[in-house]
Amino acid sequence: MLWGCGLCTLLAGGALLVLLLQLLRWLRADGDLTVLWAEWRGKKPENELRGKVVWVTGASSGIGEELAYQLSKIGALLAISARREDELERVKKKCLQISNLSDKDILVLRLDLTDRSSHEAATNSVLKHFGKIDVLVNNGGRSQRSLFVDTNLDVFSAIMELNYLGTISLTKHVLNHMIERRRGKIVTVSSVMGIMGAPLASGYCASKHALQGFFNSLRTELTDYPEISIINICPGPVQSKIIQNVFTEKLDKSIENSGDQSHKMPTERCVRLTLVSTANDLKEAWISDHPYLAVCYLWQYAPTWAWWLMNRMGKRRIQNFKSGVLFYQTCNRSTSPKHVKQSGSASGLFPLIQFSEDGCTTQCFDLAALLDRWCISCCVLVEHSMQ
Ligand SMILES: NC(=O)c1ccc[n+]([C@@H]2O[C@H](COP(=O)([O-])OP(=O)(O)OC[C@H]3O[C@@H](n4cnc5c(N)ncnc54)[C@H](O)[C@@H]3O)[C@@H](O)[C@H]2O)c1
Known part of the structure; x- marks a missing residue:
């Protein structure tokens, strides 16, 4: 019961976060x-x-x-x-x-x-x-x-x-x-x-x-x-x-x-x-x-969560680097991260959520897809965030 409530809160929080991000993108909020x-x-x-x-x-x-x-x-x-x-x-x-x-x-x-x-x-x-x-x-x-x-x-x-x-x-x-x-x-x-x-x-x-x-x-x-x-x-x-x-x-x-x-x-x-x-x-x-x-704000206001996210994704990035693969080689190179072709499992974070090519290239309105897109974007962030 308690576990169910926790999961609901987590999902609702995730949904709110994703909606907020979509809103910020829509408003073209590309600066502090x-x-x-x-x-x-x-x-x-x-x-x-x-x-x-x-x-x-x-x-x-x-x-x-x-x-x-x-x-x-x-x-x-x-x-x-x-x-x-x-x-x-x-x-x-x-x-x-x-x-x-x-x-x-x-x-x-x-x-x-x-x-x-x-x-x-x-x-x-x-x-x-x-x-x-x-x-x-x-x-x-x-x-x-x-x-x-x-x-x-x-x-x-x-x-x-x-x-x-x-x-x-x-x-x-x-x-x-x-x-x-x-x-x-x-x-x-x-x-x-x-x-x-x-x-x-x-x-x-x-x-x-x-x-x-x-x-x-x-x-x-x-x-x-x-x-x-x-x-x-x-x-x-x-x-x-x-x-x-x-x-x-x-x-x-x-x-x-x-x-x-x-x-x-x-x-x-x-x-x-x-x-x-x-x-x-x-x-x-x-x-x-x-x-x-958004990760900058997370880093500023909730550094321990930011560390968790970075460690999780950094691990994947280091594995890719060692094997000579850039993360975005698994993505459609001619488009942006939101157009990632790979399945959600490419991020290693949501292995159960699988996408078709189109699932990523169209605007995603279901929560799972949005969450997964967020995760993939985060992975691409780690690939590039050192510049
Ligand atoms: N591109 C990014 O994603 C990004 C993100 C954050 C910060 N930055 C910063 O922006 C600045 C510009 O980088 P950029 O992205 O335009 O890269 P860039 O490689 O296109 O340009 C770098 C410039 O620095 C010059 N430079 C390099 N070594 C030099 C030296 N010894 N003496 C004088 N000039 C030298 C290069 O000739 C070039 O003109 C850098 O300080 C970089 O750290 C870039």
Whole structure:
């Protein structure tokens, strides 16, 4: 009897959760509440960032490249940096085509974040060209895909050198200038992996946690400078070249198969919400589709349940990784996770619920199907959540 009541409560809770998720998806709730509010009622990036000098690192691909495009359309003056100058020239050419900016409004500046001795000169080059830096976007970085036990410590050192030390080194030089002017914005593209943990990305998660801790502390040291904003952006999985560029267990080994990216958040959307967060000086912004965003909330409010979920799914993910199978190789690669072709048993969580292909590709209205879809989505989350 009691057991029956418990089961009913569990099912009702599950149904409510699923309905809530569907509602959030339907409402396109792909950011935390402060981001969504800022997008609806807040300041527009077009008004706040036009004419501002914005320096974007890691601008040769992915999120950084798209930032360059959207900022140029808005009319911001740009310094774009990465290691490959030819790629930056390509990005600059496109920026000039899609905007009203002229050649001198976009500075291409080669920068290796790991070469910290070059950061002061690079900062001076931007200042010499534009006379000021209004916004620094710390975007350059690399993810990881390897088990800690198999990974050379050099890899952990390289991740921290790039994602953490490279970022705070550049910040230090630019911040000196902002302190002199008593104004500016430092935007750092962290990750939801700076909030939670995930298997196969221990070094990457550590570097993003380090960034979160660093910038949250720096913000408290800048209370005498209310016009200087420290803005941490925490995206979930976003379409980019991040998987092609991941660190593996050895420094000289690259990944063989970067897999399908189509289920991830479109780069344009992530960048738009990043600019909304920047325009509105949001201290921290979670930008992600569901169920990833829901897991962030779970992590924040019920960490022990979040651990349970992560451990359950992480086990499967590690098994797949060891056998050389990416989880989504069991899925329809040309569509999103909600269009997973495999049976529910692919998740290993609800082995009794079986799907036909169509059961997954159509909108599912029965509770079991919705629950199963949620579980599969969660598994795909674990596959990708370390980016
Ligand atoms: N794509 C995602 O799913 C995702 C999710 C959360 C956070 N992020 C973060 O977003 C940022 C951008 O990543 P992305 O997804 O666009 O990946 P990406 O690989 O497409 O772009 C990374 C950029 O960083 C640059 N970079 C790498 N090493 C560098 C170095 N030593 N010096 C200077 N630049 C260097 C690359 O050249 C490239 O321009 C990263 O910090 C990443 O951690 C990405």
